[in-house]
Amino acid sequence: MISATSFCGVEFGNPLILASGVWGSAASSLARAVENGAGGVTVKSLSLAPRAGHPNPTMVGTKTYFLNAVGLSNPGIEAGKEELRRYKELAAAPLIGSIFAGTADEFAQLAAAVSVSPIDLIELDLSCPNVGREFGEPFAYSAAAIGAITRQVKSATRVPVSVKLSPNAWNIAGLAAAAEAAGADAITAVNTVSGMAINVRARSPVLHNKQGGVSGPALFPLALKCVYDIYERVRIPIIGTGGVTTGEDALAMIMAGATLVGIGSAVYYRGAEVFKKIRAEMEGIMAEEGIKTLDEIRGAAHRACP
């Protein structure tokens, strides 16, 4: 039923992959997602130098939304490369190397550095909403910035590149087109949407960073529309990420046009076995609906009767 999915020439055992930042950057942690049924994994975004991230609270979980402002903590590219190498000793599933930097030059430098690791795809995190004080507004709001960074990264690496976009941008499909025009091999949509939680009794934002990124169920309909719009504008494949919590959500993402489906906050809602659970639910619906392959339904929502 659910079989291997080819994405940018890379074979994923199944289309459900771990989204960047959930379960961090340690090889052992990423490999455990594969043990639990993930078809591939994305490492937490790596930067040139180690970053401690924001003080706690960095995460809030509620029934309807998840909120985080981790502040892109990571051990830096040198230690990160060691984790990526180690991952391939522990697991066979494809590995996506997410990178994050403050300038196009640094992005190119990081892309070159990470490309010596056994990664199958590079993901450019241009869309983190939680480090504005340090870096200004995300590159993912500007077609010019997306174009410049993508071009420079593409000339620094031969590994396929996916550009990760933000649902905060009003014109995400146009921005995806800018990435495609600059040579991107794929689009990851979406990162978290900017948000906040206030503890009324403390009269204070809960996150130390005050603002954060909303993910989980509340993000799902926004992410779905982003993927739907992007699919209409570009020919390159899409990793559909954002609020996918059930098999039904994952199938909807694929019907909107996604080839791979990113799973992040659902780890919070469904536990470590989330990948197996979502896969079983997808197969249940596929059996009921007589769907034989995912290729058959990819983009199906675009072909629905008006």
Next chain:
Amino acid sequence: MDSPLLLPIARVQPENAQAKTLYFDHALHSQPGQFVMAWLPGIDQKPFSVAYDNGREFGFTVFPVGPLSQALVSLQPGDRVGITGPYGHPFSVKKDRHYITIGGGYGAGPLALLAERAAAAGAQVDFCLGAKTEGLLLFAQRVKTVPNLRVHIATDDGSLGRRGYVTEILEELLLETGAQTRLIAACGPELMEKKVLDLCNEHDVECEISLERYTKCGFGVCGQCCVDPLGIRMCVEGPVVDRETANRISEFGAYHRDKSGTKIRY
């Protein structure tokens, strides 16, 4: 909901030369070895092991070592702390066991709670407590009222009890009889815990060890506290792990990861 609940401090109990226990009138429903996340707005939020929980009131004990812990010990009754939890995999409470608990530093908190619960269930307890010096011992008096419990003390400077390491007491107790029902429970500095694990392997005794790693979310999402090579999360599958699991954690006693994920050797 994993969003902080602002609870007023009911009372503050100084425990020794440094540590204080903060008590809250709140039914936490925790098990020994679990922790809460404690948040002070604008400062930080970190894990603290539950040291006391009678079903109506709970407390945790804080040693002031940095910004958050210093701020916590300076609070007064009525001041509020944002609490989430309880989290984590606890020690097991079994009535048919002879517990030997080995504690250092704030590790004595969860172990005192374990000793109380295990004794109430009918177990026998040897409570071994270590510190640099007498003034830093924690809960030596509290556990004296627990039935079927013997207290053993070691201090580095010999100011109270045996001069030396608390693990030396364990070595002696392990030579006593009753091997089949013994359950060793440890919580304290990692190198102490590693010594406990080695001794339990040597004598082939069941043990449970609380292994702490830098914790961010506390509920299994961020991956910060996972351990090599298993990838299990010390905030969900831990902090308390059994002997078999501890033996498979290659970083135990060797290194841990800091806030950025950088490996730090012991």
